[in-house]
Amino acid sequence: MFLDTQVPSGARACVRKLKAVLTDPATDLVRIQVTFTSPSGDRASGCTKESPSTAQVRLPEPLGDRDVIVDNYTHFTADGAEPPALRLCGNLGCTPAATGCTAASYDQALMAVGAPRHTYRNSEQCDGKWLVLDFSWRTGPACGDSTDPACTSRLGDRWFFRAKKSGWEPIIRTSAGGCGDVQRKEPAFPPPLCESLAPLPSSLHPTYPPPSPSASPDSSG
Template sequence: MQPSTVTGARLSGDRRTLLLDTQVPSGAHACARKLKAVLTNPMTDVVRVQITFTSPSGDRASGCTEESPATVKVRLPEALGDRNVIVDNYTLFTADGAEPPALRLCGELGCTPPATGCTAASYDQALMAIGAPAHTYRNSEECDGKWLVLDISWRTGPACAGSTEPGCSSRLGDRWFFRARKSGWEPVIRTSSGGCQDVQRKEPAFPTSLCASLAPLSPSLAPSYPPAS
């Protein structure tokens, strides 16, 4: 088995021993045995590590129904240097911007997320913030660097990617308003209405210049649920 999550990473004084903090099954008996971390590939520009253990937690009768923290270490063939660390293929750590001996846990946008602003990369972060469906289209953007409006849509119907079938020509869509935060674009409200009324009821500081000319979403793009208020 692999841990449900890896919460932290740090280095020993010689920067060759990597200590990884994880969450593993726990209970009245031994629920995580043979916990170990190994390098899965030779060190290149990144260090790839896999953490494994054995556990009876798949059987609820084992009593291993909780989780507790555990730390595992792996010895590197040389100092980590400026390499990033990838654990179990999806958890990424970097020394860049971290306070030694700790490494910094990177987010969904990687270790150097795009700056919040009126850029395509930043708009992608906004889509992630609202959990937009896969293959979402950005139909339009209104942005001044501090506030953002995104009109988005996604195709409906089975297996629509690249299809010209009639059932794939329809779309569902939303209009989202955002404010800039240090961590990225933060959603303010979702609506299909035109103008500023909905957003300024929720956030009076939202600039009229970005919303006054907005038309209501067309029926083919309007969401199938009531607008947020």
């Protein structure tokens, strides 16, 4: 198996002992680590750029339809790829949820706008092609299980999206009510999804306990 990777480069030799090795016995996944040595940590070495290189690893048996994990986090799959190449999986995993009015698809929208971890989805207006997503996250001191309103205060946000093949694409962020802001940016946004929206308050004090949190926006699908 050949693995393309990026390595330090410069005027002099910047990489030695480039290799790829199996880190665990092959099961339903093949785990590989790519390593090399380089003086790139010392900028005086001149190894301040990057260039492509290839490492080779010999598998004890044919890969078949198994996925490959490189350096613990980069995931490749044969599913949907044209042999002998593998397909690089994204932050939503190798088989992301279809764009639509589902919880998994809303989680993709949260990732698209960099929502804070442990975000709560407060409401969704969705018709499959357009989406309004209100969400919030806790702020202030950590208060354990206290029911003190000061401990359950949350900041809120509102984003508008359009559906794309790759997922929900952000259009605009606003705290205003109604359709004015989004329709200035995207006139085709449908009024039924936005005309009844109230302005967002600067902070929210939900009835305790709060709603169940959505999946963390930085998790894999």
